[in-house]
Amino acid sequence: MSASSTGAIPTDYQPAPDLLKDRVILVTGAGSGIGRGAALSFARHGATVILLGRTVNRLEAVYDEIDAAGYPEAAIVPLDLQGAKQEDYELVAERIRESFGRLDGLLHNASLLGQLTPIELYDAETWNKLMQVNLNGPFLLTRACIGLLREATDASLLFTSSSVGRKGRAHWGAYSVSKFATEGLMQVLADELDDERHQVRVNSINPGATRTAMRQLAYPGENPGNNPAPEDIMTPYLYLMGPDARAITGQAFDAQPK
Numbered sequence: 242m243s244a245s246s247t248g249a250i251p252t253d254y255q256p257a258p259d260l261l262k263d264r265v266i267l268v269t270g271a272g273s274g275i276g277r278g279a280a281l282s283f284a285r286h287g288a289t290v291i292l293l294g295r296t297v298n299r300l301e302a303v304y305d306e307i308d309a310a311g312y313p314e315a316a317i318v319p320l321d322l323q324g325a326k327q328e329d330y331e332l333v334a335e336r337i338r339e340s341f342g343r344l345d346g347l348l349h350n351a352s353l354l355g356q357l358t359p360i361e362l363y364d365a366e367t368w369n370k371l372m373q374v375n376l377n378g379p380f381l382l383t384r385a386c387i388g389l390l391r392e393a394t395d396a397s398l399l400f401t402s403s404s405v406g407r408k409g410r411a412h413w414g415a416y417s418v419s420k421f422a423t424e425g426l427m428q429v430l431a432d433e434l435d436d437e438r439h440q441v442r443v444n445s446i447n448p449g450a451t452r453t454a455m456r457q458l459a460y461p462g463e464n465p466g467n468n469p470a471p472e473d474i475m476t477p478y479l480y481l482m483g484p485d486a487r488a489i490t491g492q493a494f495d496a497q498p499k
């Protein structure tokens with residue numbers, strides 16, 4: 242399947258307890274919010290998770306949670322996507338190759354919200370920072386890891402989008418534009434990596450309104466209890482990361498019904 246379209250997760254999908262056994266999965270922004278939820282969930286289902294992020298003590302806390310639960314031992318990769326250069330990403334891939342010899346999944350999750358302001362007032366420096374973290378970082382990390390993913394027999398490359406990455410909305414500025422570009426990067430990669438062996442599938446997921454620091458920043462007046470916690474939206478992430486989604490590529494998914 243090479244067409245890009247809107248995908249649907251089977252509504253009755255139940256991930257097997259050992260769905261991700263023996264898989265090595267890299268998660269960016271794994272120290273908090275949805276990334277933390279995904280890392281814990283992937284580990285619970287058997288994956289060795291590589292926790293990448295900029296705040297080491299948060300990554301260590303997730304590492305400890307995984308350890309205490311008796312899941313496969315995680316690894317920590319401190320990296321600030323804002324300042325990282327191409328060679329830093331290449332070093333990450335080299336370290337993964339040395340330590341694990343494989344990579345079966347990559348969840349691009351880390352992002353910044355930036356300003357909620359009209360384009361005519363948008364601060365140029367903030368714009369560049371968002372493009373660096375939300376778009377250029379995922380591009381460079383993907384570029385560095387493609388070789389490893391191609392060597393896996395069933396690899397999943399998953400980008401995190403947003404509803405404003407599929408339909409523009411006033412005042413969402415660089416965040417919205419970076420998510421549109423993320424969808425574009427996903428589609429280009431899905432087409433490039435599509436082959437009969439379905440070795441690397443590439444999709445995007447929009448988590449939908451989720452109880453995290455970013456959501457609170459975007460909607461300060463909202464009652465956080467009205468939104469699901471990250472752990473409540475993990476079934477679609479598991480589906481797309483695991484073998485049940487094999488051959489599904491180039492599609493834009495929603496983690497929650499719209």
Ligand code: NAP
Nearest residue numbers: 270273274275296321322323351352401450451453454455
């Ligand atoms: P969050 O709570 O703000 O977490 C974002 C994560 O990204 C944090 O772990 C953060 O690290 C990391 N990060 C930010 N800048 C980074 C940098 N320069 N280098 C490395 N890591 C960095 O956000 P979230 O709500 O969990 O969002 C996760 C993803 O879902 C994002 O892609 C977001 O756009 C998307 N999303 C969220 C919602 C929602 O309602 N929550 C809705 C639609 C889409 P620190 O812990 O160090 O801050």
